[in-house]
Amino acid sequence: MELSRMWMRRARPHCFCVVVAKSAMASTMPTTSLSVPYSIPHFTPLLSSPRSISKSTCSSYASVVPVHGSNTEIANNSNSSSSKVLLKGMKYAELENWVKSHGYRPGQALMLWKRLYGNNIWAHCVDELEGLNKDFQKMLGVFAEFKALSLKEILTAADGTRKILFNLDDGLVIETVVIPCKRGRTTVCVSSQVGCAMNCQFCYTGRMGLRRHLTAAEIVEQAVFARRLLSGEIGSITNVVFMGMGEPLHNVENVIKAADIMVDEQGLHFSPRKVTISTSGLVPQMRRFLYESNCELAVSLNATTDEVRNWIMPINRKYNLGMLLGTLREELRVKHNYKVLFEYVMLAGVNDSIEDAKRLISLIQDIPCKINLITFNPHCGSQFKPTSEEKIIDFRNVLAEAGCVVFLRPSRGDDQMAACGQLGKPGEIQPPLLRVPARFQMAV
Ligand code: SF4
Numbered sequence: 001m002e003l004s005r006m007w008m009r010r011a012r013p014h015c016f017c018v019v020v021a022k023s024a025m026a027s028t029m030p031t032t033s034l035s036v037p038y039s040i041p042h043f044t045p046l047l048s049s050p051r052s053i054s055k056s057t058c059s060s061y062a063s064v065v066p067v068h069g070s071n072t073e074i075a076n077n078s079n080s081s082s083s084k085v086l087l088k089g090m091k092y093a094e095l096e097n098w099v100k101s102h103g104y105r106p107g108q109a110l111m112l113w114k115r116l117y118g119n120n121i122w123a124h125c126v127d128e129l130e131g132l133n134k135d136f137q138k139m140l141g142v143f144a145e146f147k148a149l150s151l152k153e154i155l156t157a158a159d160g161t162r163k164i165l166f167n168l169d170d171g172l173v174i175e176t177v178v179i180p181c182k183r184g185r186t187t188v189c190v191s192s193q194v195g196c197a198m199n200c201q202f203c204y205t206g207r208m209g210l211r212r213h214l215t216a217a218e219i220v221e222q223a224v225f226a227r228r229l230l231s232g233e234i235g236s237i238t239n240v241v242f243m244g245m246g247e248p249l250h251n252v253e254n255v256i257k258a259a260d261i262m263v264d265e266q267g268l269h270f271s272p273r274k275v276t277i278s279t280s281g282l283v284p285q286m287r288r289f290l291y292e293s294n295c296e297l298a299v300s301l302n303a304t305t306d307e308v309r310n311w312i313m314p315i316n317r318k319y320n321l322g323m324l325l326g327t328l329r330e331e332l333r334v335k336h337n338y339k340v341l342f343e344y345v346m347l348a349g350v351n352d353s354i355e356d357a358k359r360l361i362s363l364i365q366d367i368p369c370k371i372n373l374i375t376f377n378p379h380c381g382s383q384f385k386p387t388s389e390e391k392i393i394d395f396r397n398v399l400a401e402a403g404c405v406v407f408l409r410p411s412r413g414d415d416q417m418a419a420c421g422q423l424g425k426p427g428e429i430q431p432p433l434l435r436v437p438a439r440f441q442m443a444v
């Protein structure tokens with residue numbers, strides 16, 4: 001009884017499922033609702049320059065962005081009139097229990113799981129469950145929901161990158177990007193939230209503010225849809241990055257769950273080494289992620305001083321560079337053969353000097369890591385400019401000469417606003433731009 005109630009889509013907030021499934025280790029870690037940097041929108045004085053926010057902006061913005069007392073409320077996806085259980089919101093053990101609670105054998109659960117995620121079927125409805133027991137199919141038709149998303153549009157960029165727009169049940173729209181690469185690697189970049197609360201100053205998604213967290217099912221389904229829609233055309237999708245809309249670790253419960261489902265060997269079977277979750281630096285959630293997940297971690301660093309990072313990534317006012325890097329240094333000491341990926345968006349005149357490169361080398365000393373230097377992708381209203389290719393190469397050379405493992409990541413899909421930091425659609429009322437420190441006035 002308790003189990004079947006637990007999985008009713010509307011009846012249960014996601015945190016309940018996680019409380020039941022959590023490991024002993026997890027239960028000692030902070031929960032999402034306790035540990036998010038702020039449970040009100042990000043433009044509060046805590047993280048914003050008071051001088052940069054007018055009262056009218058705050059009040060009008062607050063009126064359109066839900067201000068929730070807890071993240072459970074944000075996560076509770078009250079967008080469906082259906083009381084059916086959403087299959088893709090369950091890990092395999094949960095699905096098996098649910099199947100058993102309806103009087104069917106565990107073997108039926110495994111066959112269903114393989115049709116949802118494996119064998120090139122990626123079933124989207126009961127009619128695609130060929131080979132399953134007829135009574136079982138009938139039961140699924142009555143009690144189960146297969147789809148968490150519906151396809152709105154696919155845009156194809158000149159370099160072959162696809163941007164897929166999905167409608168959610170509540171009318172909101174999310175974006176997923178599929179990036180084909182040479183050498184047989186194709187990456188799907190999934191969203192974890194509608195909008196984002198972090199207000200990174202260089203990011204278009206950040207201009208939206210946070211509308212809500214995505215459920216685990218809505219996250220998993222992006223990868224399933226990408227395989228279903230595009231595998232035939234562009235080949236196998238091998239990698240997943242949680243670098244679409246949103247700060248994944250602000251939605252840590254659902255993101256860890258979705259990543260677990262993606263790496264299940266009987267299902268989508270992505271290698272944990274090829275599933276990367278990115279964060280802007282939510283330190284407690286990052287610590288939890290490193291305990292609970294065996295997937296890869298990327299940290300969006302983008303600055304070498306607190307002065308610059310406080311400005312361009314206001315989360316730094318809560319968890320500064322010292323805390324962020326100190327935590328990584330401590331946690332990675334006990335993780336065998338594990339490297340964090342530092343992402344560094346190159347902003348002309350802001351974070352791209354040779355002094356920055358030298359500071360970066362000393363900041364990341366003793367942290368097992370790789371570094372991605374990312375070309376900034378401008379968007380309408382952006383105040384930053386991309387660093388020239390020549391300067392990026394100089395910066396790269398300083399790092400490489402010091403022994404760092406460093407890659408250049410060129411822009412992909414920017415003609416369709418599918419590139420890094422370009423996703424989403426801000427409304428008329430947006431979070432505030434923060435005050436530019438005096439010595440960077442010339443750079444923006
Ligand atoms: S860069 Fe990432 S964390 Fe920062 S505002 Fe954009 S989506 Fe959010």
